[in-house]
Amino acid sequence: MDGVKCKRCKENDATVKSRKEPFCNKCFIKFVSLKQRKLMMTDEFYRDHFKVLYGKDLVNDGISKIVLPFDYSSSSFSALDVLVSLLKEQRVQHRGRIGFKIELVTIFKNEKELESFKESWELLKISDVYGADVWSQLNAHFIDAESFFNDTDGLEQIVLHNEDFNSMGMDYVVPAESTQYKIESLLASCPNRNTRNDMWIFIVTHLVKKFTYQQQDSQIILWAHSMTKLADHIIGLIVKGRGAQIAASLDSGKFDHDYDDRFKNLYPLKNTLLSELDAYCIITGLDKYIVNYSVRRDLMIEQEEVDTKTNDPNKNVRLVKNMTINELARKYFDDIEGEYSNIIATVLRTGDKLKPPAIENKDCSKCSICLNTIYSNPSEWLRNIAINKGHPVETDEERELYKLWQESQVGIQTGKYLKLKEKTWSEGHEILLCYGCIINLNGINTREIIWPKHEEEELQSILSEYELSD
Numbered sequence: 001m002d003g004v005k006c007k008r009c010k011e012n013d014a015t016v017k018s019r020k021e022p023f024c025n026k027c028f029i030k031f032v033s034l035k036q037r038k039l040m041m042t043d044e045f046y047r048d049h050f051k052v053l054y055g056k057d058l059v060n061d062g063i064s065k066i067v068l069p070f071d072y073s074s075s076s077f078s079a080l081d082v083l084v085s086l087l088k089e090q091r092v093q094h095r096g097r098i099g100f101k102i103e104l105v106t107i108f109k110n111e112k113e114l115e116s117f118k119e120s121w122e123l124l125k126i127s128d129v130y131g132a133d134v135w136s137q138l139n140a141h142f143i144d145a146e147s148f149f150n151d152t153d154g155l156e157q158i159v160l161h162n163e164d165f166n167s168m169g170m171d172y173v174v175p176a177e178s179t180q181y182k183i184e185s186l187l188a189s190c191p192n193r194n195t196r197n198d199m200w201i202f203i204v205t206h207l208v209k210k211f212t213y214q215q216q217d218s219q220i221i222l223w224a225h226s227m228t229k230l231a232d233h234i235i236g237l238i239v240k241g242r243g244a245q246i247a248a249s250l251d252s253g254k255f256d257h258d259y260d261d262r263f264k265n266l267y268p269l270k271n272t273l274l275s276e277l278d279a280y281c282i283i284t285g286l287d288k289y290i291v292n293y294s295v296r297r298d299l300m301i302e303q304e305e306v307d308t309k310t311n312d313p314n315k316n317v318r319l320v321k322n323m324t325i326n327e328l329a330r331k332y333f334d335d336i337e338g339e340y341s342n343i344i345a346t347v348l349r350t351g352d353k354l355k356p357p358a359i360e361n362k363d364c365s366k367c368s369i370c371l372n373t374i375y376s377n378p379s380e381w382l383r384n385i386a387i388n389k390g391h392p393v394e395t396d397e398e399r400e401l402y403k404l405w406q407e408s409q410v411g412i413q414t415g416k417y418l419k420l421k422e423k424t425w426s427e428g429h430e431i432l433l434c435y436g437c438i439i440n441l442n443g444i445n446t447r448e449i450i451w452p453k454h455e456e457e458e459l460q461s462i463l464s465e466y467e468l469s470d
């Protein structure tokens, strides 16, 4: 059968078609990996961390440590593969010398998930895709998500006022009858998947950053987020009223100020579509090791005759009304990726160009939950648009109904909340929250949340970690 030829080398048959261009395997791998490499060399800071250093440039052994958050998705594997091929190249060109090594960090929810991650990692190791000299440059760390609440002395209970949207906090003391506060309890208190997803993203991000902070000698976190994922992140932030955070969340130029300026956040896959990373994993055979995600074969040419829509079990299983904002944005981008992928690029480019809001008073406060800068007073704004004060009970009939309500489930819960609120408002201290977090907290029945205090002690508290290394 006569296939389409690759447009780049004009020699091999094309196997992948992306952005309207046919590629052969070899040229496609080069295409994806060059995009990543280019962004890894954006400026001198990054160049110095990735390249092989000689003579006067040498600090310590001259080998920098790159932290790679690794969730066993196609994006993680392609990012890793590109890094590994760079390492291999350096070894050949510099007679055995390399510029960096990789610390892979995986956050797991429970033992079952940890097992599947470890299993996949072991399979990859024995598969011989990378040589022994590569494995010595890779360390796999597995961090228990519960680590988030490990430092029991550093927790506080944040309570939102039901009428004026202000918030107060108190040190949280783990009740005598229970053990550590669990992520499960936190997620269970969330009113919907959207809030849960918001919390989960923060937990994972914080743990990766805390890990990097504790590494001391690591100055780069290489986030393997595709252009598609970043575009849904941008749209998600806008919808959730967190638009002001976009600029800060994509900034790779500055050190991360919330973590003592110890590292920078790099997004070198931001010019690559998710479907391209899927195709990359299919071609390299890395798709076998992916956990919790199924690759899409949309770009594979051999698949064009097959009806992929009926083959893909993951497609449209969730009803649109049950989707989180991020999933909705992702679905939209998934649907347009083939034909209109330039829209995704436009969203990303626009988001990337945004600057943080210009502010008159320089000392802006930070949100105690998500650590984002608060640019305007969200409580005041919410007070102006919402009427939250109830009508006082006056007649006997009203008193009777009020009593019935007090005894109901909602009434009991409200009673508990009012008691907690009273205590917090008399004993606690003021807490500042951003608009997005106030909305999340207002959706939680008890309008309260247990959360780590963001202070040095918390950052230094020990993470529960499993390490697999050679």
Ligand SMILES: [Zn+2]
Pocket: 006, 007, 008, 009, 010, 011, 012, 023, 024, 025, 026, 027, 028
């Ligand atoms: Zn080619």
Ligand SMILES: [Zn+2]
Pocket: 367, 368, 369, 370, 371, 372, 433, 434, 435, 436, 437, 438
């Ligand atoms: Zn917040």
